[in-house]
Amino acid sequence: MRNIRTYPILATLFLVFAVQGQDRRERRAKTSFENYEFIKAIRNYEDLVKKGTTSPEIYRNLGDANYFNANYSEAAKWYGLVSENDTEPLGTEHMYRYANSLGSIKNYEASSAVLRKIYERNGEKMGMTFEGFKRSIEEKQGSYEIENIAINSIESDFAPSFRLDGIVFSTARDSSIIYNSTHNWNKKRFLNLYMATRTEEGRFRRIMRFSDKLNTRLHESSTAFTQDGKTVYFTRNREKGKTFGRDSKGISRLKLYSAVFEDGKWRRIQQLPFNQEGYSVAHPALNKAEDKLYFTSDIEGTQGQSDIFVVDIHPDGSFGVPKNLGAKINTGGRETFPYVTEDDILYFASDGHPGLGGLDIFAVDLKTIESSRIVNLGEPLNSVADDFSFIINPNTKKGYFASNRAGGMGSDDIYALTELKALDTRCFIHLAGVVKDKETDAFIQNTTVTLLDGNGSIRDETHSDANGEYALTTECQETDYVLVASKDGYASDKRTISMGTMDFSNIALHLVPEDNGTLIGTDLTKHLGTNPIYFDFNTSYLRHDAKMILEKIIAYLNTYPKAKVEIRSHTDSRGHRAYNKVLSQKRARETLNYLLSKDISITRVSSVGMGESQLTNRCDGTIKCTEKEHRKNRRSEFILVE
Missing domain, CATH: 2.60.40.10 (Immunoglobulins)
Incomplete structure (x- = not known):
């Protein structure tokens, strides 16, 4: 007996251990995801799926992990599985990522359909259809010429900025950095700032680390220099001593810093005062007057994942209150890497505006922002991959941007660009x-x-x-x-x-x-092939089916603006004759008011209550009739009188 009873016990224990093992795997995958270890999270989640463990959360996290590592085909697959789930649909933020993942694999029609759902969900009008987007991209063809340049490495190179006779950029090429300093987000090395100087022919002759004072064991990226090259604003992870400073969620947020070049060295390195605990502030850009600093942030109140802001720089070096650039520029997606020319043209990267996939580069004229359009710069500048960190000299028409498109030397490469057709932001x-x-x-x-x-x-x-x-x-x-x-x-x-x-x-x-003379005296409901408007017994309110018929009457009157009608309303024979007269007048007035509410002029419609004087059948009260027969008398007619 003992052996017989052991089997269910063992089976139960096996089931318990299996469930516990599954729970541990799910916790491990979720921990990797929440720690931004997306490569590990993808591996753990895919292992769970292979073993039969699925849920909208797992699919959504797999979509995010792949999206943030630019694996857009995989991201689209996992987001699509969540999108098909009616009980737990994708939120707006994930819908934007889904749309851009579809765009990155050139499924633009499906991408446009997802964007349309976002706008419908938010009660807004979509800015562009699939066909409209295609035409706008076609208009930009031939506007730019691009070239991969020699400063790139097999690692990530991006975020170029002008400084004197060269550029400063962010790179992960430092081979001396040990594995423990690898960024867990995507297993890429930590970022440092490098500089490259140019020859008169525009070629780069020297590439070197920019400054040991600015480069640390943290991430440094995306710089903006004053025109004299002596003040820099740059992005760095929040620091604590010489290592990461993490917030209450264990995340090392991005912060903006400034430094001044004095006596041959960068000094007075300090955080900018509008950095906020628990949020990232990054990617600085200066206007020509150097009295405004543009940047990217996810601080509370943003339109989406990250927005572009501007803050005034006062003559004494202090800063004003940052302002969001608003809904025309910022969307529910990511707006990032702003750059402002001396003509106040704002270039930025976004995956919230309709694009070719991932981040695309856009432009808008800040001087006439309300009457300007958001311009997608089109191919070949934009691609199905991420294209971002655009800069240009409006005088020479030359500049740079970064992309992780196929065919480059590393994960992100810097490309040189030449503008061949002038940008037109007028809409x-x-x-x-x-x-x-x-x-x-x-x-x-x-x-x-x-x-x-x-x-x-x-x-x-x-x-x-x-x-x-x-x-x-x-x-x-x-x-x-x-x-x-x-x-x-x-x-x-x-x-x-x-x-x-x-x-x-x-x-x-x-x-x-316009030849409707033969219709004078005709009931328009008969001419239009509809039923008359019927009323319930002893009421004058308009039923839903009556309003549908009235819309056809309104359409006719809008088509023939010279037509005039008389509304004639009736009752059945039940009730006192005087009462029926008043009731029919109420029905006529109710019908008239509906037409007036739809902008039909009072000069084109009149109304009269006929009471029970014009019955359509034998139900005059002398014989017994069914309710259906009585209903045919409770009606409004629309007699064309002119």
């Missing part, structure tokens, strides 16, 4: 389409097509050609446009054009011949 929309006869589908020529802004002012006007085609151009505005087609003998067609579509290449306008 224009081009509308085109055809005008047709709605009844015959024939093209209509010489139709006046007018584009109105939100205030009703004419922005552009043209006439359709012999093929019924038209084209209009105007500067962008935040509010919607109204497109109107009009021609003698036809009822005009009016379309509201939302800036959220950004796809204006094929807008068909349909005109209907």
Whole structure:
């Protein structure tokens, strides 16, 4: 008996140990993930999945771990598995990462669909459709020429900045650094600052460590120098003594520092006062006047994962209060690596604006930010990989940027660029389409097509050609446009054009011949092939099905702006005749008010209550009728009177 009873006990113990082992593996994977050891986290999570342990959290963390290591194909796969889960869908931040992962594998249509879901979820208009994005990228082709340069190593090289006759950049090439100083984020070496000086021909002749005073056993990256080269703002991990300073979550955040070049050495190294505990502040950029410092941060109140901010630098060297650059520039994704030219053009990297994949480089004119557009710089500057840390000299049209695209020497490489076509940040929309006869589908020529802004002012006007085609151009505005087609003998067609579509290449306008004299005295519900509007017994409120029919009446009145109707409302025969008269008047007034609420002019509609005087059947109270028969008498009609 003892042996027989041992089997279930052993089975139970085996199950307990198996569950405990699984729990340990999950905790180990999660610990690696939370410690930013993403390579180890990927290995541990994938091992769990192979053994049959799955959950939205595991898929989401696998997506993040791959995303932050630029493994976008894998990231898209894992995010996709979470996206298919209705019970625990992706949040906005992860949706942005999913969209950019899809873009990085050139699945732009799917990427656009994910972005559209984000905007719909947030109740906003999407800035660009898939087709609109494709056209904007095509417009930028041939704008830049790029070249991988000789200063790159097999390690990560990025974040170039101008200083005097050369550039300073961040690199992980120091081979003398031991493994324990490897950054756990992606198993890359720690970053130091290097400098490279140029010859008159623009080639680099010398590459060396920038400064032992600035380089430490921490990360140093992304510098910004004053024009005289004597003051630098730079990024470094929060320090504690000579090692990492970690916050309450165990994370060593990025901070901004400054230093001054005196007597041949960099001195007075200090944190900037607006660094905040528990948040990262990084990637400085100066304007030409050197009285504004732009930077990236995830401080509380950001639009997304990281936003671009600006802070005033006062004449005495103190700083003002940092300000977020706002929702036009910052999204729910990452905005990072700002750079400002002497013309106040802001270049930055983002994975929140529609792009080719990963981080793309964008530009906007800070002087006219409300009327400017966010410009994706297009190929070959941008790619399916991460493209970032852009700088340019507007006078020479030459500059640099970094990318981890395929074909480089290391994980991140610095590329030289030459601007071949001037950047235009003005925003224009081009509308085109055809005008047709709605009844015959024939093209209509010489139709006046007018584009109105939100205030009703004419922005552009043209006439359709012999093929019924038209084209209009105007500067962008935040509010919607109204497109109107009009021609003698036809009822005009009016379309509201939302800036959220950004796809204006094929807008068909349909005109209907104005010949409705034969319809005078006709109930429009019969002409339109709908039921009359019916009411419930002893009520005057409009039912849902009645409002659907009213929308068709409204559409007809908008199509024929000269048409006028009389609303005639009725009751059944039950109840006192005088009471039924009043009830029908209430029904007529309720119907009239609905049309007025939809911007139908009071000069075009009137109403009258008919009581029980015009029954549609034999139910006059002398015989017994069903409820269905009585219902046919409780109605509103729309009689065309002009």
